[in-house]
Amino acid sequence: MNDDLPLALPPGRDRRLARGEALFRAGDPALGLVLVREGALELVRLSSEGRRLILHRAKAGDTFAEASLFESHHHCDAICAAPGFVTIYGVADLRRAAMADLDLAWRVAAHLAARLVAERARAERLALPHAADRLLDMLHALPPEPDGTRRIGCSWKSLAAELGLSHEATYRALARLERAGLLRREGRDRVRLPVVPPS
Amino acid sequence: MNDDLPLALPPGRDRRLARGEALFRAGDPALGLVLVREGALELVRLSSEGRRLILHRAKAGDTFAEASLFESHHHCDAICAAPGFVTIYGVADLRRAAMADLDLAWRVAAHLAARLVAERARAERLALPHAADRLLDMLHALPPEPDGTRRIGCSWKSLAAELGLSHEATYRALARLERAGLLRREGRDRVRLPVVPPS
DNA sequence: GGGCAGCTATGACCGGGATCATATGAATGA
DNA sequence: TCATTCATATGATCCCGGTCATAGCTGCCC
Incomplete structure (x- = not known):
């Protein structure tokens, strides 16, 4: 930064x-x-x-x-x-x-x-109406590491507070996204996002 | 500014x-x-x-x-x-x-x-979960004019977009707040907020 | 003036987020 | 070590904001 x-x-x-x-x-x-x-x-x-x-x-x-x-x-x-x-x-x-x-x-x-x-x-992220959108937007903004994962660097609960969400909504969105294959958690504070084809 | x-x-x-x-x-x-x-x-x-x-x-x-x-x-x-x-x-x-x-x-x-x-x-305002809260917060932040009213300086619809709300939710919140006596619209783009006793 | 676009407004309906409750696991400190 | 706190997780319920539909009104442009 x-x-x-x-x-x-x-x-x-x-x-x-x-x-x-x-x-x-x-x-x-x-x-x-x-x-x-x-x-x-x-x-x-x-x-x-x-x-x-x-x-x-x-x-x-x-x-x-x-x-x-x-x-x-x-x-x-x-x-x-x-x-x-x-x-x-x-x-x-x-x-x-x-x-x-x-x-x-x-x-x-x-x-x-x-x-x-x-x-x-x-601010733009906070204006997104859905928890999953805010979450994905934030995660995509994190710099990926060499192995392709992203480290959130804090608890999911803190992340929820940063996204203006209740932590319950955040955990639910996480579970839903994971079921949908749009995200995979690896370890405590790492996620892997599927590679999106360049538009 | x-x-x-x-x-x-x-x-x-x-x-x-x-x-x-x-x-x-x-x-x-x-x-x-x-x-x-x-x-x-x-x-x-x-x-x-x-x-x-x-x-x-x-x-x-x-x-x-x-x-x-x-x-x-x-x-x-x-x-x-x-x-x-x-x-x-x-x-x-x-x-x-x-x-x-x-x-x-x-x-x-x-x-x-x-x-x-x-x-x-x-950003803090956008994190407020309720439309009425966002609206009031924004309106209270506007500088009051000598007569006590506040001019929003744009359409309510634009204000809604600035608050990350649909305009319908904004109109509804306005109507509710007005019924509750927490706000009074005067003319097209002016509101009067009740004087709050200093805490 | 007439027509059109955009703002204001409200109703119905639905989905999802807040809240409360509860449970388990992880971390931290005495 | 043990206890206490905190993060993670999920279920039930309620409320409210998004969406779609509709309608009156204002203002603007031809």
């Missing part, structure tokens, strides 16, 4: 995170740009009725909370989904660095644009 | 648009940053089954297709929803200007961050 961006950043603060620990909560003053070095983070919003929606998931190598660079406060919770550590780049530091490095701000912008495109794809 | 951004931009190309005309189509080479000067534009994606999802709507004063600054091709259609004209700032021009103006790239990034936040709010 971001290859060159972190390389040119000024030194940041490291912070270790345990599973379930919050890096920040809604209402906290904005941290700045967060780079996940190890483990995984989830950006979570809890609705008033207790529904849990996952707005973004970042694994090692991804940046996180990019938009908070330009906000005074966070408006979501950041929860550690897999233990690891992150590096935090404060706003002021980054701003200063951007003034020295003509290209840095442009790369930050490019990075935000990529996130925006991803978010639009997500 | 963007106050200072256009002011510091280099001169761009103007283009007039008629209702229904496409500024660009999916697959076209990226135009660059588009500023809507008059009228309204919609970023539309047509699904394979013919469903029409509105990904973004921009009215006079808003920017449009910001992410295309960093993409080689468009992947949505841009359709004129209300006749008017736009100014187009090419990528190369903007990039050059960013090299001269240390702050411009940073402002572009800030702008993209704001769009990202808005898009996340949209």
Whole structure:
């Protein structure tokens, strides 16, 4: 998702995170740009009725909370989904660095644009009326590994929350798709999708 | 949405648009940053089954297709929803200007961050399971006018497409909400929402 | 003016997603 | 090790959103 961006950043603060620990909560003053070095983070919003929606998931190598660079406060919770550590780049530091490095701000912008495109794809997916469609769309978007399988990288329950579905609907859709031969689960968090003939 | 951004931009190309005309189509080479000067534009994606999802709507004063600054091709259609004209700032021009103006790239990034936040709010809305909830959430997000009403600025049918709902479900939700006293329509595209006591 | 397209609106029907309940297996921590 | 929590899984039921049909209305263009 971001290859060159972190390389040119000024030194940041490291912070270790345990599973379930919050890096920040809604209402906290904005941290700045967060780079996940190890483990995984989830950006979570809890609705008033207790529904849990996952707005973004970042694994090692991804940046996180990019938009908070330009906000005074966070408006979501950041929860550690897999233990690891992150590096935090404060706003002021980054701003200063951007003034020295003509290209840095442009790369930050490019990075935000990529996130925006991803978010639009997500919105498009959430507008699909059927659980199976949302699921397949999301799975097809995952990068296939050399052996042809795709790793979801989290529990199916979390994936359900990311798709705006109840986990029951997700398991049912999985079972139906598997019966229909449109999907095969291999191990805990891997799926194989049939090769579609190029249109 | 963007106050200072256009002011510091280099001169761009103007283009007039008629209702229904496409500024660009999916697959076209990226135009660059588009500023809507008059009228309204919609970023539309047509699904394979013919469903029409509105990904973004921009009215006079808003920017449009910001992410295309960093993409080689468009992947949505841009359709004129209300006749008017736009100014187009090419990528190369903007990039050059960013090299001269240390702050411009940073402002572009800030702008993209704001769009990202808005898009996340949209995704959150699309994850709401009930039509009435999505509708109310969207309407509450509209800025109220001095008289307390809110202008939706488009047809209810378009709003339905933006909410990922069929227009029938939208009309039904509207009627139900109106019966329940949670909403009152005033004229063609205005609603009044009851004042909620601060929690 | 007349005709046509598109928006607004509502009814009937069906399928599927939310919810609640329950059960088993897996993982995690004391 | 054992217990507790959590993920996985499936069944029953209800509700509601999608779809199709129909109709009045608005606005627009010739």
